[in-house]
Amino acid sequence: MADGSPAGAPAATGPEPSGPPRRAGRPHENVLSRKLITEAALKAIAVEGYSAFTMSSLARRLSVAPSALYNHVASKQEVLRWLQDHVMTQVDVSGFTTEPWDAAVRRWAWSYRDVFAGHAPLIPIVAVLPVAGAPETLKMYEKVASGLAAAGVPAALIVPGIVALESFIFGSALDATAPADIFDTGELAETSPTFTAAVGAQDREAGAPADNAFRFGLDALLAQLQSTQATGSAD
Amino acid sequence: MADGSPAGAPAATGPEPSGPPRRAGRPHENVLSRKLITEAALKAIAVEGYSAFTMSSLARRLSVAPSALYNHVASKQEVLRWLQDHVMTQVDVSGFTTEPWDAAVRRWAWSYRDVFAGHAPLIPIVAVLPVAGAPETLKMYEKVASGLAAAGVPAALIVPGIVALESFIFGSALDATAPADIFDTGELAETSPTFTAAVGAQDREAGAPADNAFRFGLDALLAQLQSTQATGSAD
DNA sequence: ACCTGAACACCGTTCAAGT
DNA sequence: ACCTGAACACCGTTCAAGT
Numbered sequence: 001m002a003d004g005s006p007a008g009a010p011a012a013t014g015p016e017p018s019g020p021p022r023r024a025g026r027p028h029e030n031v032l033s034r035k036l037i038t039e040a041a042l043k044a045i046a047v048e049g050y051s052a053f054t055m056s057s058l059a060r061r062l063s064v065a066p067s068a069l070y071n072h073v074a075s076k077q078e079v080l081r082w083l084q085d086h087v088m089t090q091v092d093v094s095g096f097t098t099e100p101w102d103a104a105v106r107r108w109a110w111s112y113r114d115v116f117a118g119h120a121p122l123i124p125i126v127a128v129l130p131v132a133g134a135p136e137t138l139k140m141y142e143k144v145a146s147g148l149a150a151a152g153v154p155a156a157l158i159v160p161g162i163v164a165l166e167s168f169i170f171g172s173a174l175d176a177t178a179p180a181d182i183f184d185t186g187e188l189a190e191t192s193p194t195f196t197a198a199v200g201a202q203d204r205e206a207g208a209p210a211d212n213a214f215r216f217g218l219d220a221l222l223a224q225l226q227s228t229q230a231t232g233s234a235d
Numbered sequence: 236m237a238d239g240s241p242a243g244a245p246a247a248t249g250p251e252p253s254g255p256p257r258r259a260g261r262p263h264e265n266v267l268s269r270k271l272i273t274e275a276a277l278k279a280i281a282v283e284g285y286s287a288f289t290m291s292s293l294a295r296r297l298s299v300a301p302s303a304l305y306n307h308v309a310s311k312q313e314v315l316r317w318l319q320d321h322v323m324t325q326v327d328v329s330g331f332t333t334e335p336w337d338a339a340v341r342r343w344a345w346s347y348r349d350v351f352a353g354h355a356p357l358i359p360i361v362a363v364l365p366v367a368g369a370p371e372t373l374k375m376y377e378k379v380a381s382g383l384a385a386a387g388v389p390a391a392l393i394v395p396g397i398v399a400l401e402s403f404i405f406g407s408a409l410d411a412t413a414p415a416d417i418f419d420t421g422e423l424a425e426t427s428p429t430f431t432a433a434v435g436a437q438d439r440e441a442g443a444p445a446d447n448a449f450r451f452g453l454d455a456l457l458a459q460l461q462s463t464q465a466t467g468s469a470d
Numbered sequence: 471a472c473c474t475g476a477a478c479a480c481c482g483t484t485c486a487a488g489t
Numbered sequence: 490a491c492c493t494g495a496a497c498a499c500c501g502t503t504c505a506a507g508t
Contacts, residue, residue, distance in 0.1 A: 021493095024488045024491095024494075027489090027491075030490090030491080054480090054482080056480095064492080065492070067483075067492085067494080067495095068492055068493075070483070070484080071491050075483080120359060121359070123359070124355060124409060127409035127412075127413060128412060128414070130417050130418075131417065131418055131420060131423075132419055132420060132422070138420060139426075142426070142430045145427075145433045146430075155433055156436050156437055157451070159436075159437050159444065160447045160451045161448075161451065162433075163410060164403075164407075164455070166406065166410070167403055167407040167409070167410045167452065168399070168406055168452060169406065170406035170410075171403055171404065171405035171406035172399075174358070174362035174363065174405060175398060175401075177363060178362060178363045182364070182365050182366065183365075184366070184367055185367060185373060186367035187367070188366075188367060188373055191370075191373070191374075194377055194380045195380040198384070199394055201393070202391055202395070209394065209398065210398070212395045213398035213399045213402065214402075216396065216399045217400075220399070220459030220460075221455045223459065224452075224454060256474095257473070259472095259507045259508070262472075262473065265472080267473095290500080290501060291499095291501090299473075300475070302475080302476095302503075302504085305501095305502070306472050311500095311502090
């Protein structure tokens with residue numbers, strides 16, 4: 001795939017502008033690292049999507065043979081775990097130091113959903129990845145937990161609250177990637193009159209269906225958290 | 236599980252007990268159909284899991300060549316879509332005709348989560364599959380929508396309510412497959428004191444962490460639905 | 471119409487050879 | 490230590506030949 005040509009050239013973050021192909025043997029400067037691999041993966045997925053993202057395409061973007069990747073990473077799964085933790089840094093936790101706790105949770109939740117709607121294939125990975133191996137993810141939890149604690153949510157309810165919010169966010173991120181006509185019952189409308197009517201009765205002024213459902217659920221979870229707050233605590 | 240011979244013999248639902256290998260050419264009776272393929276896929280996944288489930292393993296279980304499957308199904312993705320719709324029949328909607336609406340929603344939600352915790356790889360598929368191609372899924376929605384309508388939930392909120400519940404259920408199903416020690420912060424504990432404390436402050440009497448979070452979120456969504464009910468309607 | 475068997479264009483991953 | 494290039498053991502899918 002002709003390098004020096006538009007598609008094959010390394011990204012702005014890449015090592016060298018191109019040049020002649022590298023011979024075998026250890027290069028004088030490292031051409032690969034966790035950071036470079038993660039950034040190249042992010043770029044590759046942004047450009048070509050997850051379905052075309054292979055170890056080969058990743059290697060090509062780094063101007064390296066596919067097998068070279070295995071000196072730095074154990075598997076494609078591990079690349080995806082690195083990517084997942086990196087993507088977490090894009091989630092907006094700024095509200096927890098600048099806004100009332102409920103506005104902060106709302107800002108965080110919408111941002112979290114939007115980020116992972118763009119990375120749906122990572123969701124089954126995040127949902128199951130131990131935090132010990134994901135430092136950026138842990139940083140995010142620390143911010144959210146601090147926000148809830150300061151708001152007076154009882155200590156025993158902080159983790160259940162975060163997990164409930166996160167589960168809802170992951171499911172909603174998947175839902176956000178669904179086609180707009182997912183609930184069109186088509187020729188099966190007669191077999192499902194109540195549901196078909198409910199689909200038609202949605203408020204079309206209120207915004208995208210996925211956003212309405214997200215707002216509804218987020219309001220519910222916030223109200224439940226609010227009801228657990230110890231009285232007389234901060235903001 | 237233990238059918239006649241160790242591996243190659245067809246399941247109890249299969250066509251023939253085994254016999255000599257089939258020659259090329261159209262058999263006198265059809266050996267494949269959507270129903271048989273779906274059942275074989277379900278069985279295969281129950282026995283060997285999703286990671287070992289291939290078109291080859293599916294074909295072997297049906298005692299046909301892999302290429303024979305393509306006379307009946309367009310792709311592996313389509314097999315998974317058939318499977319998804321079939322798995323929906325395992326979700327318990329019985330409460331909607333026998334219990335108060337909130338108990339019915341609870342029964343449905345727990346069952347839905349448990350069923351898909353056992354089929355996590357289907358979740359990204361269900362979340363995005365148009366109902367028009369999934370009759371069993373649509374039947375389920377009809378039951379739930381009827382239950383909510385009868386409970387007095389305003390028509391415009393039924394779909395948002397179902398979508399919010401379902402998003403929460405899918406995310407929780409993924410969460411239910413996570414390792415028990417997912418939140419152990421390990422050597423990063425000092426960098427996340429508040430979160431680490433919250434992990435330790437969970438109520439260990441209350442059951443599995445994933446179950447506590449699910450109960451918390453489900454209570455929240457039910458309370459929100461309840462608050463929207465038109466007064467004086469049936470339950 | 472619907473099977474078999476060979477073939478195709480991939481995949482992720484391993485490993486010897488090279489520097 | 491860390492690259493290249495060849496090789497391995499798969500994958501899902503296509504298609505001609507057969508009945």
